[in-house]
Amino acid sequence: MSIVRTAIPLVLLTSVLTGCAGLQKTDWPKCAAVGGVGGAALGAIESSAWAGWGALLGGGLAAGYCWAHGDGDEDGDGVPDSRDKCPGTPRGVQVDANGCPPEPVAVVEEVVVVKEEVIVIRDVHFEFDSARLTAADKERLNTIATRLKQEAASARLSVTGHTDSVGSDSYNQKLSDRRAHSVTDYLVDSGVPRSSFISVVGAGETQPVADNATADGRAMNRRTEIKIQR
Structure with a gap:
């Protein structure tokens, strides 16, 4: 029974952290909330007295893991930092799939020669x-x-x-x-x-x-x- 009680928390904690890893860095509060619920559940498995400590520990771990391993969007252009080839783009500027402003289309003016x-x-x-x-x-x-x-x-x-x-x-x-x-x-x-x-x-x-x-x-x-x- 003690092996089961030990294994189940580890499995659940791994699942929580894995789920948080796919979130953005800016979503760390969500990670903390999910981790807190998961931590409370893990603590309750051991003892009802551990639920509060489990929530605190789980929330902290999940938030930290999300911040360290999450894929952020520092310039807020909608492209994750891992794919953003033009970091630091000013807000409001339209960008392509690589996070870069589109190249301006060169306008070639035709020179009209009067024959x-x-x-x-x-x-x-x-x-x-x-x-x-x-x-x-x-x-x-x-x-x-x-x-x-x-x-x-x-x-x-x-x-x-x-x-x-x-x-x-x-x-x-x-x-x-x-x-x-x-x-x-x-x-x-x-x-x-x-x-x-x-x-x-x-x-x-x-x-x-x-x-x-x-x-x-x-x-x-x-x-x-x-x-x-x-």
């Missing part, structure tokens, strides 16, 4: 009835030259001169051609590679963008266009 662009120059007026540039014309073209020199070396430039409808068609054709070449020569002298220019032509009065019947319309038609092909 073709046209620079319209309307405030280059030349000298009267001439293809010679004025001082104001050159100042304006300096800005254009700076812009074009920033283009890639592979950019292809096409320059087209345009006139209004005043004068004969043949005369306007020749005048627009001379003015297109005048603009191109100045840009080249300003540092734009001549090899970038694939076309320099005059369109005369054949491609108006406004009504030639008005002064404002004719001013808009007197223009030079630089097409950039990338």
Whole structure:
């Protein structure tokens, strides 16, 4: 009978401690409560006088065992410390199964390259009835030259001169051609590679963008266009 009384407490105590081992460290009060009940039962098997001491001893042992062998969650992210590969994660941060914040998804911004662009120059007026540039014309073209020199070396430039409808068609054709070449020569002298220019032509009065019947319309038609092909 004494062997049975000794064996049963050991079996029950082992069961209690084994059950506590699967709990979290933060659940040590539960371990203590379970251990206390188990300890009281163990003490009662021996003698009713031992029930209180059994509860105290069982509760203490169970709580200590749970704290020493339990799997805690120190950072409170829901992942046990034994599997947490990123301990110390701030509270409130979402984590994956390993306890680590998910890697941010890299956002790749697509660079949109404009394949073709046209620079319209309307405030280059030349000298009267001439293809010679004025001082104001050159100042304006300096800005254009700076812009074009920033283009890639592979950019292809096409320059087209345009006139209004005043004068004969043949005369306007020749005048627009001379003015297109005048603009191109100045840009080249300003540092734009001549090899970038694939076309320099005059369109005369054949491609108006406004009504030639008005002064404002004719001013808009007197223009030079630089097409950039990338």
